[in-house]
Amino acid sequence: MTVTAGEARDIILEGRRVSYILRRSARKTLGLRIDHRGLIVGVPLRVRLPDVESFIHSHARWIADKLAARSATVPCFEPTDGATLPLLGGAWRVRLGRGNNRVVWHETGPEPTIELALRAGGDARQLLRRGLQERALALFCNRVEEFCLRLGRPMPAVALSSARTRWGSCSLRSGIRLHWRLIHLPLPLIDYVVAHEVAHLVEMNHSPRFWSVVTSLYPEHAAARQALRKASAALPAL
Known part of the structure; x- marks a missing residue:
């Protein structure tokens, strides 16, 4: 169709x-x-x-x-000390501390923790958003590179998006853009979106040939698409 x-x-x-x-x-x-x-x-x-x-x-x-x-x-997330934030499909604890406005990721220990090291008068929400976006970009670049290797295609530029209507986009001129809020979702769902956009490097449409490329990269894309719709409805608002 x-x-x-x-x-x-x-x-x-x-x-x-x-x-x-x-x-x-x-x-x-x-x-x-x-x-x-x-x-x-x-x-x-x-x-x-x-x-x-x-x-x-x-x-x-x-x-x-x-x-x-x-x-x-749609839940509105408040980055208070001890709050729980969904990240990569898991639950991360938020801790507020003093520092020079940086985010410290503690991935070992009893539970994964995001420490917001705020300077006096710092904005916890803004710092958390910046930290999540930095983490998201690094992860997305890694996943785009992986799927491009599978296709034998050179890796395009990768950037973050805050678009209201789509999770990702692909342009042969400007590269791939992925919504930073995907960082809240499990990695398999992120990979589905990445595979979808990387497939556009081969077919810039949604033809049967395009979906054949998606299938070669992510065979369970139909189930992932449905899971993405369900999971995205509960993402926290930042």
């Missing part, structure tokens, strides 16, 4: 601006889905935009209720 990557759009529903991703494909009906990226609208290839918006408006109440429920369930 031919599927477009998706177009980011906005619409006013019940007085509120709602962002959504419009995806056109060889489907026969219009459909709505809400996941970690927000509202996704799937439509047939030749449906006119006014008809798409009319369809969205006809489901305005359902959309509003689902988005409200989703927002209410």
